[in-house]
Structure formats: structure tokens, C-alpha cells
Amino acid sequence: MDEDVLSTPGHLISLAARGFARLSETRLKPLGFGVGQLPVLVALQDGKASTQRDLARFARVEQPPMAQMLARMERDGLIERTRDPADGRSSRIVLAKAARDGMPEAIAALFQGNEEALAGFTDAEAAQLVGLLKRLIDNLDQIANAESASSDC
Incomplete structure (x- = not known):
């Protein structure tokens, strides 16, 4: 069988994903966001997660990369950490005002990019x-x- 490996769903989806990531990064960067931060931002905005463990599970990434991302987001003023009153060893993570204020424009940019890609x-x-x-x-x-x-x- 002479199948074209470059026409397999896995390869084509990978190309599409990279294209979406480039498009999203280009549009989000001027707004102070990165495409890799999206799952965290959405989870925090929607109240679906508030601890590092919950965010890692929600974003489907391991704990160490999530910890690194959260540290960068905190440094960049996108999130804030507070002690969990129920468990002093744990932190609750919330969106900082800058992130909350910028999310509507970021979401609009992403929806516009998706609309254009599906022309x-x-x-x-x-x-x-x-x-x-x-x-x-x-x-x-x-x-x-x-x-x-x-x-x-």
C-alpha cells in the first residue's frame, strides 16, 4: 500500500494546530498573553480551577511545566496567588486585574482568527x-x- 504519510489525519492536524498556534500567538502577544496560557486563563476566568494541580489537570499538562508557566504568569502580572484558607500548604490562583481586563479583547481576537481560518x-x-x-x-x-x-x- 502506497499511502502518503503527509496526508494522514495526524500529520494534517499537526500542521493545522501549528498554524492556529502561530496565528493565535501573533494576535495575543500584543495583548500581553501567550497561546500556551489560554487554558489557564480560561479555567481561572470560568472558575473551573484555582489550584496548580487543578490547572495542570484542566490544561492536560504535567505539574512541573505548569509550575513554570504559573511563575511566568505571576511575574508578568497575569495571575495572583493567595494562601488557601482550607489548606495552608496550597495556594489559590486568581486572574490579576490586567488579565481580567484584557481577556475580552483576547477572546475576540481568537474567535476572529478561527472565523478567518474557517473561511x-x-x-x-x-x-x-x-x-x-x-x-x-x-x-x-x-x-x-x-x-x-x-x-x-
Whole structure:
């Protein structure tokens, strides 16, 4: 079988992801944000996470890189840490005023970029693409979890 490895879903999705990351970074940088910070910013804005552990889980990254990112975000004035009243060893993380104020413009820039990237797609095609990508991510998560569980044995 003579398949073109450059036409596989994995490769094409990787190219699309890199393209989206470049586009998003270009538009977010002038606003003081980085594309890698998005999951943290959204989780904090929506109240879905407030500890480093929760944020790492939400963003699907390991604790050490999350700690480094949070340290940079704190240095850049995007987040603030306070002692957790229930657990003195832990910190609660909240968006700083600068981040809260800049989020609406950042989100608008991201939505505009997505709209431009989907030029020529119908609303139904765009919705189908999102649905398919969510299913693909779920499949990949299941595979990773199964492989992680089998390597722990």
C-alpha cells in the first residue's frame, strides 16, 4: 500500500494546530498573553480551577511545566496567588486585574482568527469539524490512558 504519510489525519492536524498556534500567538502577544496560557486563563476566568494541580489537570499538562508557566504568569502580572484558607500548604490562583481586563479583547481576537481560518466552511461543516475533533481527542485520551495503565503494571 502506497499511502502518503503527509496526508494522514495526524500529520494534517499537526500542521493545522501549528498554524492556529502561530496565528493565535501573533494576535495575543500584543495583548500581553501567550497561546500556551489560554487554558489557564480560561479555567481561572470560568472558575473551573484555582489550584496548580487543578490547572495542570484542566490544561492536560504535567505539574512541573505548569509550575513554570504559573511563575511566568505571576511575574508578568497575569495571575495572583493567595494562601488557601482550607489548606495552608496550597495556594489559590486568581486572574490579576490586567488579565481580567484584557481577556475580552483576547477572546475576540481568537474567535476572529478561527472565523478567518474557517473561511469557505458552512456553519454545518464547522460544527461537524469541531465534533469530529472532540471525538478524536477523546479517542486519543482513551488510548493514552490505556497505555499509561498498562505501563504501570
